[in-house]
Amino acid sequence: MLQEENGHGIASQHKVTLSRGFVPAPAMVSTSAIRSQSSALPTSSPVQPSTRKGSEKATKEMPDMMKLQDQQQNKTKEQMGNELKENQDYVENSGEDKNSLLESFEILESRILRIENRQALEDTRKPADDARMDTYTDPTASTITAKDEVVTDVSSVDKYDKEKDSEQKEGEGEDSTEADSEDDTVVVSVPAEAATTNGLNASNGAEPLDVRVDDVAEKEKDEGCEKMTALQAAKPPPEQQKLKDIPMRDYQMELAIPALEGRNTIICAPNGSGKTRVAIKITRDHLDDATGIEGACVGARRRVVFLVNKVPLVEQQHNAFREYLSPKYDILPLSGETNAVLPVGETLPDYDVIILTAQVLENALRDELITLDTFSMLIFDECHHCQKNDPYNAIMTRYIKQKVEKSGTRLPQIIGLTASLGVGKAKSQKDAVEHILKACANLDAEWISQVMEHKYELQIYNEKPVEEVKAVSGRIKDPFADMINMIMEDIEKTLAMEASKHLTPEELKPPRQREKQAYEQWVVALARKSATLPDNVISRTIHAATTHLRKYTDALAINAHARTKDALQYLDKFVTGLQNEGFDDTDEDLVKHFIEARGKLQEYAADPKYSNPKLDQLKYLILKAYAEKPDSRCLLFCKTRALTIALLTWMQEDPALCKLNPGRLVGAGASGGMTKNQQVELLDLFTTGGRKIVISTSVAEEGIDIAKCNIVIRYDYVGNEIGHVQTRGRGRAEGSKSVLIAGREGGNVLKEKLNTIRERLMETAMLHVWNMQRDKHDDFKKEVQRLQDESKKERDLAKALKTLERKTKKICGKGMKLLCVKCKEFACNVSDFRKIKENHQVVVDKSFSQRIIIKPHPPKRIDDWEMDGKVYCKNCRQDWGIQMVYRKASFHTLKIESFVLEKPDGTRLTCRKWKKAPFDVKDITPDDISGMLETPEEDSEEEEMLYY
Known part of the structure; x- marks a missing residue:
């Protein structure tokens, strides 16, 4: 039972009982050693026979050994490692039975690794208050103390540190030891804190449990070749593993049947129809049926991976699976942030179900930390993403490659979940059918499961939200936008004069509508061309002008969708930032336009007659909905992070809307992003x-x-x-509404109509595919195979081109260097770059630190690296990238779009993405890492690279 008192949790105790009379030795003893006869080892061996008589005899014959056991109470992991080495030396010089001793020493080494794993796992979870623990020991055995720990192997017991007195440290429990003279057993008390570690829910009322080594051995024998893992050993007995029933409707069972039969299946059903519950049902049946006769991984231990494409979904799906699978099965939630402190290769195989982001699994497969045949089932949530360069498709590409090249290899069953497979760029039913079959090919699916027989029931329980479109006209008069357009026109004229000698009139001619995407594309293209000009002064002028134009474009967008006040604040922040850092004569001339107009702009922002009609419509809809149903929940979608800030500020300043306590949810990117914990906390509040x-x-x-x-x-x-289907599906409650508020001038009303047409096209194509797989399944499979073969040819061609391109890049990159895109100062040579795990291009030149400044950034762990700073040009304060810590060494990983590439002959070019870089980057080596750990004496006096 988990009780709460003054906010502190007190975990109940669960006992794990070991074999009678077992006496721990300096090295731990394996299960097989415990089960062996007492005569199996000489009495002079450090591993004694498992009887009380033998233990007493050993105590008399080896007083030094018993003394050593008494001293082990305060051993640390480091001391255990030292002991391991000493015992290994003992074995090499001993004439005793080395095999038995070596087995014990190997388990001690394994124990050290498990302690590291457990500590890493605990770091990923919310710290719990220490639980009060009682430890019972055999009178002849050394004292064993367990605190906040799951027993990692019932076949091995060693000593732990004694707990400090509770008066010395608040919240820590006390240890007590007593002799059990009637039952010669060693019992370790284990807290029932988390279902994800020992399979017990501390709040479910489970009684303490005893697991004996003999029972574990019997279970190992019954289950076949795999030995019991730490988590399996800590599981409750079968009579305490009763699971909560999974309520399944008829249409949900219809969706599940193909997967339950062992087929690779795509489950396609509307949002809110219970696809996650269907996945849980499939998972539980799969885990229960460990001796399945059909489908993938026959005869293997069952392990299921549930893949998601966004971090906030990890916790949500973990909670859903835990409700129906704990305490019988062990479940682990994992994302890039928690993966940073976990040894994936050693951790994942210990769990029955792993909920994780796809990129984590792809990274582990890429680094060969784990293989696909470790798992018996992969479930892809939102599986329509399995295409092109998505991590889902990278995983499935490995799967299909292994299936073709290693025929007969054990592979996991594949399950995909989606509300809509889409139609891609299809303009006809034939093209739409091809797109859906391509999705089946990517997921190696032999069946698409849809609700056909129980459609009426689905309609009853899954009411489609009412959809509305509110087309709203913009402001009748908008003097703020008129004045911003005048400023932008003046900057465009300056550009035309300054750059006329280097760029053509066509290149300098802007699109007429500055609020459209075409204008932003023109600005970006102009900035890239100017970066390659040999005249640094003109290049700097154009760079500054295009930067200002982009900010004014953003301000026009904010003004169109939010308040004029918010757009003005956005420009104020931009100008203030320029003045604080990186402000030169070019920026000063451009800023004058804004300074001169600011007074008028402020007047327009304060005048209520220039309020935004779209905001008025939005406020009306929100207040009307909450007046009708005060307990409503509203999700408001918008395009950009800047707009989420503007809308949140507007609501917080509105007397009526602020009562709803609005919140903001964005992704985890570096610029204004949210951490996983912030996202989860916000969704909990919602x-x-x-x-x-x-x-x-x-x-x-x-x-x-x-x-x-x-x-x-x-x-x-x-x-x-x-997206049309997905956003509509966020409304789960009865009587839900999905409303589009769109400006008449933006074209989104027309796009919405086109999406409705494409949704109908998709439904028709899905019905065609369903009939095809039912009536002509062989033809269906042939089409899927054809598309897989075509994809393989495309991949092979891409691989060959990449190899050729790499050879070309090695030649082209010789002597090339990077210059700051803004001030053209030298940054580094391309030969100074190294690649970490295909994703991070870092500088390994120690002198690079002299050309940058570092600004602090809240530490953020992703996989096995940590971001801890932002990197800027020392000369002009241009954003160059981030500082990362990898294997205890600091590296600077740069954004290539922040630089100009200069060849030895002086010609310049730009590049927007690293994969398009015209030079090859070598993989990082251990020497590179050690080199970055070393600090040359001449760098010790550098005081300019300070964090500020």
Whole structure:
């Protein structure tokens, strides 16, 4: 039982009982050694026979050994390692039975590794208050103390540090030891804290449990070749493993049947129909049926991976699986942030179900920390992402390659979940069918499961939200936008004069509508061309002008969708930032336009007659909905992070809307992003009503399951047909509404109509594919195979081209260097770069630190590296990238778009992405890492690279 008192949890105790009379030796003893006869080892061996008589005899014959046992109470992991080495030396010089001793020493070494794993795992979870523990020991055995620990191997017991007195440290438990003279056993008390570590829910009322080594051995024998893992050993007995029934409707069982039969299956059903519950049912049946006769991984231990594409979904799906699979099965939630401190290769095989982001699994497969045949089932949530360069597709590419090249290899069963497979760029039913079959090929699926027989029941329980489109005209008069357009026109004229000698009139001619995407594309293209000019002064002028134009474009967008006040604040922040750092004569001339106009702009921002009609419509809809149903939950989608800030500020300053306690949800990117914990906390508040409205970017478009969410508003937010289905599906409550508020001038009303047409095209194509797989399944499989073969040819061609390109890059990159895109100062040579795990290009030149300044950034761990600073040009304060810590060494990983590449002949070019860089980057070596750990004496006096 987990009781709470003054906020502190007190965990109940669960006992794990070992074999009678077992006496721990300096090295730990394996299960097989415990089961062996007492005569198996000489009495002079450090590993004694497992009887009380033998233990007493050993005590008399080896007083030094017993003394050593008494001293082991305060051993640390380091001391255990030293003992391991000493015992290994003893074995080499001993004439005793070395095999038995070596087995014990190997288990001691394994024990050290498990302690490291456990510590790493505990670091990823919310710290719990220490539990009071009682430890019972055999009178002849050394004292064993367990605190906040799951027993990692019932076949081995060693000593732990005694707990400090509770008066010395608040919240720590006390240890007590007593002799059990009637039952010669060693018992280790284990707290039932987390279902994810020992399979017990501390709040479920489970009684203490005893697991004997003999029972474990019997279970190992029954289960076959695999030995018991640490988590299996700590599981409750079968009579205490009763699981909560999974309530399944008929249409949900219809969706599950193909997968339950062992087929690779795509499950396609509307949002809110219970696809996650179907996945849990499939998972539980798969784990229960360890001796399945059909499907993948026959005869193997069952391990299921549930893959998600966004970090906030890890915790949500973990909670859903835990409800129906604990305490019988062990479940681990894992994302890039928690993976940073876990040894993936050693951790994942210990769990029955792992909920993780796809990139974590792809990284582990890429680094050969784990293999696909470790698992018996892979479930892809939102599986329509399995295409092109998505991590889902990278995993499945490995799967299909292994299936073809290693015929007969044991592979996991594949399950995909989605509400919509989409139609891609299809303009006809034939093309739409091809797109859906391509999705089957990517997931190696032999069946698409849809609700056909129980459609009526689905309609009853899965009511489609009511959809509305509110087309709103913009402001009748907008003097703020008129004045911003005048400023932008003046800057364009300056550009035309300054750059006329280097660029053509066509290149300098801007699009007429500055609020359209075409204008932003023109600005970006102009900035890239100017970066390559040999005249640094003109290049700097154009760079500054295009930077200002982009900010004014952003301000126009904010003004169009939010308040004029918010757009003015955005420009104020930009100008203030320029003045604080990196402000030169060129920027000063450009800023004058804004300074001169600011007074008028402020007047327009304060005048209520220039309020935004779209905001008025949004406020009306929100207040109306909450007047009708005060306990409503509203998700408000918008395009950009800047707009989420503007809308949140507007709501917080509005007397009526602020009562809803609005919140903001965005992704985990570096610029204004949110951590996983912040995202989870916000969604918890949204669920419980702490925040009744959340403003979000596309991060909440898929997978977020808020049962009470009944209002979805898309604020000039229109994607493709999949996004149309997904955003609408966030409304889960009865009587839900999905509303699009769109400006008449933006074209989003027309896009919405096209998405509705494409959704109908998709439904028709899905029905065609379903009939095809039912009536002509062989033809269906042949088409899937054809598309897989075509994909393989494309991959092989891409690989050959990449190899050729790499050879070319090695030649082209010789002597090339990087210059700051803004001030053209030298940054580094391309030969100074190294690549870490395909994703991070870092500088290994120690002198590079003299050309940068570092600004602090909250530490953020991703996989096995940590971001701890932002890197800027020392000369002009241009953002160059981030500082990362990898294997205890600091590296600077740069954004290539922040630089100009200069060849030995002086010609210059730009590059927007590292994969398009015209030079090859070598993989990092241990020497590179050690070199960055060393600090040359001449660097010791460098005081300019300070954190500020």
